[in-house]
Amino acid sequence: MVILDINNLVQDLEKQELESSNGIATAQVYAQLLSIYLYQNDLCNAKFLWKRIPANIKTSNPELGHIWSVGKSLWMKDFPATYKALNAVNWPETVADIMSQVQAVVRSRAVDLISQAYSSITLETVSAMTGLSFDLCLNACKEKGWRFEPDSNIVYPVRQTPEPVVQTSSEDQLYKLTDFVSFLEN
Structure with missing residues (x-):
């Protein structure tokens, strides 16, 4: 999945959750949203989503618990437990691609951490x-x-x-803004 697709998908899933009847979305919506939050390393939103998923949906859909076990391991920064949780389940096709991306991005973050630390x-x-x-x-x-x-x-x-981050000076930004405004006026 391309990052733009994931950003659009997360907005769509959040909208589905908000517009669902009685404020309760389907288990598939919760599973995809939770896994995308893990992909984005947005652990706070993942935790809040987990807390607001109704208990009956959690118990009737074990994949939600499996996804959350990955989230808990990420929250604790326990890399071995994260990979164990990721590999312990054959993910349903609704979240399989996202969870494989979670594994890839967690591995990439770990490599970056190792090289920096x-x-x-x-x-x-x-x-x-x-x-x-x-x-x-x-x-x-x-x-x-x-x-x-x-x-x-x-x-x-x-x-x-x-x-290196290229920063333009305030004078350059002001010049560009002035040039743009004069272009619009003429």
Whole structure:
């Protein structure tokens, strides 16, 4: 799913929830909305959504509980538990794509965290934080250009340099605004 599609989908799902009869949406709406909040790392909205889902819908639709177990693990910043919860279920097709995207984005955030926070880290810890087996983890580390010492089982991540943010000065912004206004007036 493209990010624009997800943003449109979340707006549509929120609208469906608000406009539903008695303020209670379908389980499918709740499941998709909850999984999208996890994808967006919007854990506060995910938690509030979980609290407002009626108990009878939670009990009659176990996939909601499974999605929330991923959310709880993310809330606690417990990467191994997150991957365990993600892989413990064959997700229904209504949320399967979103949950696979959740797994990919969580792994990407973990890799970014490792590259920014560690100068050296054990391969076991990298494996736990990325949810990859040792072999896949080692290959992924090598693809990133990270150095690995097999004797000590230590990985040396390469810090990613953030892209510089180009800021225009206030004078430049004022000039552009003035130029735009004069264009509109003429």
